Amino acid sequence: MTAKSDAPFSRVHIVGTGLLGTSIGLALSQQGVSVSLEDTSPSALALAEDYGAGHKPSSDDDAPQLVIVATPPDVVVDVVIASLHAFPQALVIDVASVKAQIQAALRAGSTDLTRYLGTHPMAGRERGGAVSARSDLFVARPWVICEGDSDSTAAMEAFVRSLGAIPLRMNAAQHDEAVALVSHLPQLVASLTASRLTGSPQATLSLAGAGLRDVTRIAASDPALWVQILSANAPAIVSQLTALRLNVDQVIEALTSLGEPGSRKVLATALQAGVSGVSALPGKHGISTSYSSLVVVIDDKPGELARLLTQLGDWKVNLEDLRLEHSPGAMVGFVDLTLGKDVVEDVEKKLVASGWRIAGENA
Amino acid sequence: MTAKSDAPFSRVHIVGTGLLGTSIGLALSQQGVSVSLEDTSPSALALAEDYGAGHKPSSDDDAPQLVIVATPPDVVVDVVIASLHAFPQALVIDVASVKAQIQAALRAGSTDLTRYLGTHPMAGRERGGAVSARSDLFVARPWVICEGDSDSTAAMEAFVRSLGAIPLRMNAAQHDEAVALVSHLPQLVASLTASRLTGSPQATLSLAGAGLRDVTRIAASDPALWVQILSANAPAIVSQLTALRLNVDQVIEALTSLGEPGSRKVLATALQAGVSGVSALPGKHGISTSYSSLVVVIDDKPGELARLLTQLGDWKVNLEDLRLEHSPGAMVGFVDLTLGKDVVEDVEKKLVASGWRIAGENA
Numbered sequence: 218m219t220a221k222s223d224a225p226f227s228r229v230h231i232v233g234t235g236l237l238g239t240s241i242g243l244a245l246s247q248q249g250v251s252v253s254l255e256d257t258s259p260s261a262l263a264l265a266e267d268y269g270a271g272h273k274p275s276s277d278d279d280a281p282q283l284v285i286v287a288t289p290p291d292v293v294v295d296v297v298i299a300s301l302h303a304f305p306q307a308l309v310i311d312v313a314s315v316k317a318q319i320q321a322a323l324r325a326g327s328t329d330l331t332r333y334l335g336t337h338p339m340a341g342r343e344r345g346g347a348v349s350a351r352s353d354l355f356v357a358r359p360w361v362i363c364e365g366d367s368d369s370t371a372a373m374e375a376f377v378r379s380l381g382a383i384p385l386r387m388n389a390a391q392h393d394e395a396v397a398l399v400s401h402l403p404q405l406v407a408s409l410t411a412s413r414l415t416g417s418p419q420a421t422l423s424l425a426g427a428g429l430r431d432v433t434r435i436a437a438s439d440p441a442l443w444v445q446i447l448s449a450n451a452p453a454i455v456s457q458l459t460a461l462r463l464n465v466d467q468v469i470e471a472l473t474s475l476g477e478p479g480s481r482k483v484l485a486t487a488l489q490a491g492v493s494g495v496s497a498l499p500g501k502h503g504i505s506t507s508y509s510s511l512v513v514v515i516d517d518k519p520g521e522l523a524r525l526l527t528q529l530g531d532w533k534v535n536l537e538d539l540r541l542e543h544s545p546g547a548m549v550g551f552v553d554l555t556l557g558k559d560v561v562e563d564v565e566k567k568l569v570a571s572g573w574r575i576a577g578e579n580a
Numbered sequence: 581m582t583a584k585s586d587a588p589f590s591r592v593h594i595v596g597t598g599l600l601g602t603s604i605g606l607a608l609s610q611q612g613v614s615v616s617l618e619d620t621s622p623s624a625l626a627l628a629e630d631y632g633a634g635h636k637p638s639s640d641d642d643a644p645q646l647v648i649v650a651t652p653p654d655v656v657v658d659v660v661i662a663s664l665h666a667f668p669q670a671l672v673i674d675v676a677s678v679k680a681q682i683q684a685a686l687r688a689g690s691t692d693l694t695r696y697l698g699t700h701p702m703a704g705r706e707r708g709g710a711v712s713a714r715s716d717l718f719v720a721r722p723w724v725i726c727e728g729d730s731d732s733t734a735a736m737e738a739f740v741r742s743l744g745a746i747p748l749r750m751n752a753a754q755h756d757e758a759v760a761l762v763s764h765l766p767q768l769v770a771s772l773t774a775s776r777l778t779g780s781p782q783a784t785l786s787l788a789g790a791g792l793r794d795v796t797r798i799a800a801s802d803p804a805l806w807v808q809i810l811s812a813n814a815p816a817i818v819s820q821l822t823a824l825r826l827n828v829d830q831v832i833e834a835l836t837s838l839g840e841p842g843s844r845k846v847l848a849t850a851l852q853a854g855v856s857g858v859s860a861l862p863g864k865h866g867i868s869t870s871y872s873s874l875v876v877v878i879d880d881k882p883g884e885l886a887r888l889l890t891q892l893g894d895w896k897v898n899l900e901d902l903r904l905e906h907s908p909g910a911m912v913g914f915v916d917l918t919l920g921k922d923v924v925e926d927v928e929k930k931l932v933a934s935g936w937r938i939a940g941e942n943a
Binding site for chain 1: 702714716717765769772773785788792796804810821822827835844847857881887888902903938
């Protein structure tokens with residue numbers, strides 16, 4: 218294999234052939250990079266090799282320039298140290314989803330960490346191991362790089378970009394606090410809310426709408442994986458949960474003393490803070506802005522959604538977001554289109570003129 | 581105007597011309613039903629009339645057969661009682677989103693409630709007043725009817741069906757407990773989680789993915805409306821929040837004592853309960869079943885999504901659900917298709933063969 222001239226590293230060694238390791242291997246192999254693979258499970262290793270993620274190390278291999286530690290979090294520290302010793306010329310990175318605990322453990326040892334960088338690709342949505350691996354798993358996803366030696370960091374940024382990802386520099390503590398808020402807290406909130414549904418009568422659940430589905434969707438995530446993630450970032454998550462619990466307490470207090478002056482204001486303030494919070498999330502392409510949504514009713518049959526979107530495409534309408542919602546008991550669906558505020562009125566008129574039914578519009 | 585023969589009521593009076601009242605008026609007027617409108621706000625009334633939701637009452641009107649009280653919750657009781665007296669032949673219903681408090685207040689009075697029914701159309705997702713009204717707002721949505729006199733209940737079921745909604749019988753307490761769980765709890769959870777985002781650094785928010793967006797989406801709802809809803813169903817919501825808080829406490833306790841035996845099991849149990857809960861939600865058309873999702877990468881330009889869906893339509897693939905996600909900083913989007921488990925593998929092969937990039941597959 219010949220390395221493409223723009224690949225930042227032409228020889229890469231990957232330890233751990235789960236979803237992340239195998240996906241990186243696939244992407245690099247497709248670029249012509251020489252990838253050697255290692256895993257404590259011979260069958261997992263063979264599977265990743267079959268997928269085309271790389272080859273088993275051989276004595277003919279030149280020394281790797283980059284070693285990627287993509288093992289489960291609980292062995293990352295040992296593998297990073299072993300890799301720094303085994304490959305004395307290589308940059309060594311890990312891709313674990315929590316960073317400070319690993320960094321602290323590494324710093325507590327005597328190994329020189331100049332050639333090490335902690336990183337985290339934000340592409341953990343997919344499940345499963347190598348079988349779920351994709352060479353484009355990282356395309357357009359943020360990939361956090363904890364700041365280290367400046368040459369190494371710059372090389373890592375180039376590497377991350379070569380996989381289609383967006384490099385973001387952040388220190389380990391910042392990263393862990395950030396993911397506690399934007400990833401770990403929502404996961405727990407979704408799981409705990411969804412757990413309240415267990416054992417509910419079917420009649421109760423039949424009233425569920427899009428709101429409940431949204432809030433609980435990620436509760437379907439793999440519990441075993443999440444126990445590891447939560448355990449590795451416990452202090453930051455406890456801090457988020459404690460703040461949330463305080464807010465829950467305030468709402469409970471307000472709801473149990475509605476006769477007291479100020480109770481309804483507590484509720485209004487809590488709800489208004491939610492409006493502010495959700496509007497702080499960056500919109501499409503990182504730009505925070507305001508959109509409107511338009512809900513269109515479609516018949517629930519193949520091709521209807523395509524027909525709607527073809528029409529929108531013909532009108533050069535670019536969707537900011539789109540959601541399809543099916544209604545319990547009915548053979549129609551609702552398509553919630555998110556559009557720029559400047560075009561929504563025009564689009565609605567055109568749709569109505571073309572015979573589409575509009576079920577609602579949200580500011 | 582001539583009433584269609586299949587309309588259960590040919591003369592309807594609507595008190596309150598907000599989103600619900602105006603939407604009902606629009607739907608009925610389109611069916612040829614004679615609709616008279618009433619509102620304490622002359623301008624709101626004029627707007628609803630301009631929209632075609634009905635006409636101002638005149639001395640020529642025959643007495644209505646149905647009176648719909650669609651006022652804000654805090655005046656529903658008074659308006660229902662006044663309507664029962666003013667229209668001694670009519671069935672009187674309200675459409676408020678919380679039922680037991682209203683029912684108790686009505687029963688505490690001396691008015692005969694034989695001609696009254698409490699109801700709740702589950703179509704409160706849309707915002708705004710009459711300007712957001714749509715004649716098909718209720719199509720395929722559940723509409724709860726609190727059981728009352730059997731003839732009235734049967735007539736109400738026919739009426740609800742004539743608006744395209746799905747009637748569901750439930751008593752007031754069951755209804756309020758159900759919506760506390762499937763609507764009010766998720767709203768609060770979303771709002772409180774979103775409120776944690778306020779003031780976060782842009783770098784933190786830039787790591788937000790689909791999970792956080794899902795969990796916090798409904799936090800954008802109108803606070804003033806929700807203060808009323810929450811206040812009217814306080815005991816049931818407090819019960820849900822208290823149970824949630826207990827679970828939050830358990831997770832905090834487990835995360836702060838990870839060294840203790842059993843701590844990780846507490847986390848795993850909480851997460852697993854979430855998996856069970858979300859899988860208890862009814863799927864498309866009320867059928868609870870298992871789907872797979874397939875994430876396809878598309879270029880972010882008008883027409884790409886339509887091209888994908890046209891292809892799926894050509895293959896007669898029916899989507900269970902669809903979500904479009906845009907990636908911060910990138911000019912591509914991810915389309916998360918939810919498909920029956922039996923077809924997902926075949927669809928994936930066909931898509932890849934047609935040149936589409938697959939970014940992941942979830943069980």
